Amino acid sequence: MSDKRMSDFSTTYNEYHPKIVRYLARLVGESEAEDTAQEVFVKISRSLDSFRGESSLSTWIYRIATNTAMDHLRRLSLERSTRPLEDNDLPRDEDTGPIDNSPSHDTLLIRKEMSDCIRGIVDCLPGDFRTVLVLSEFESLTDAEIADVLGISLETGKIRLHRARTKLRKELEAQCNFYRDERNELSCDRKTTPLKLFKK
Numbered sequence: 001m002s003d004k005r006m007s008d009f010s011t012t013y014n015e016y017h018p019k020i021v022r023y024l025a026r027l028v029g030e031s032e033a034e035d036t037a038q039e040v041f042v043k044i045s046r047s048l049d050s051f052r053g054e055s056s057l058s059t060w061i062y063r064i065a066t067n068t069a070m071d072h073l074r075r076l077s078l079e080r081s082t083r084p085l086e087d088n089d090l091p092r093d094e095d096t097g098p099i100d101n102s103p104s105h106d107t108l109l110i111r112k113e114m115s116d117c118i119r120g121i122v123d124c125l126p127g128d129f130r131t132v133l134v135l136s137e138f139e140s141l142t143d144a145e146i147a148d149v150l151g152i153s154l155e156t157g158k159i160r161l162h163r164a165r166t167k168l169r170k171e172l173e174a175q176c177n178f179y180r181d182e183r184n185e186l187s188c189d190r191k192t193t194p195l196k197l198f199k200k
Contacts, residue, residue, distance in 0.1 A: 009045050012057070017041065019139070020065050026123070026134045027069040036072050040065045055148050062141065062149045066131065073127075121171045129164035136161055 020040055025033040043064050051060060122130060135141045135149060147157035 009048055012044065012048065012061070013041055016058075016061050020061065023062070023065060023134065023139060024069055026138075027066070027131065028072050032072065036068060037065075039072075040068045043068065056145065059141070059145045059148045062135065062139070062145075063151070066149055121168065121175060124171075125164065125167060128160060129167055132157065132160045133164040133168060 017037065021033050021037045024036045024040070028036050040061075044061060047064075051057065055063075122133065125133065132146060132150070135146045136143075141149065143158055143161065144154055146161065147154045150157060152160070
């Protein structure tokens with residue numbers, strides 16, 4: 001690796017590594033986030049010279065991170081489906097398994113501290129909804145950047161984000177008294193009588 005390339009990668013790593021670890025924690029769980037982030041930055045180091053600026057560097061990095069996370073979850077799902085079921089594979093409160101891609105409830109907080117009930121509801125959203133919501137609400141990507149990261153059209157991205165927000169709002173209304181605080185961040189108070197998430 002040339003000195004310039006090494007310098008470019010070092011700058012990119014220092015700027016984006018904490019953000020990507022935080023982002024991946026929402027997608028693959030805190031325990032897997034660091035290892036997955038290292039895989040992401042290996043890919044970045046190998047491809048940085050070929051980055052042509054057709055999208056922003058940030059969007060390009062988030063696309064690699066998202067694809068790597070999805071690959072990781074698919075591998076995990078395959079591994080669990082091809083080996084005998086063990087006691088530690090049985091679903092627990094903190095382990096919902098790979099089917100719905102829900103991460104551990106002990107995930108890193110995104111951007112700033114959020115209330116437990118909102119974190120839990122976001123974590124339990126279907127994978128596509130959770131990803132688009134995290135990119136928009138917590139990573140502050142624009143609609144166009146989100147569409148680029150996910151490899152979908154702008155219109156599809158807007159529809160998916162609208163549906164994700166609608167789903168989140170519905171669950172928040174069922175679970176919490178929610179509001180925007182003085183920093184304009186989501187906050188809530190848990191309702192006295194908890195309801196089951198996504199109850200049909």
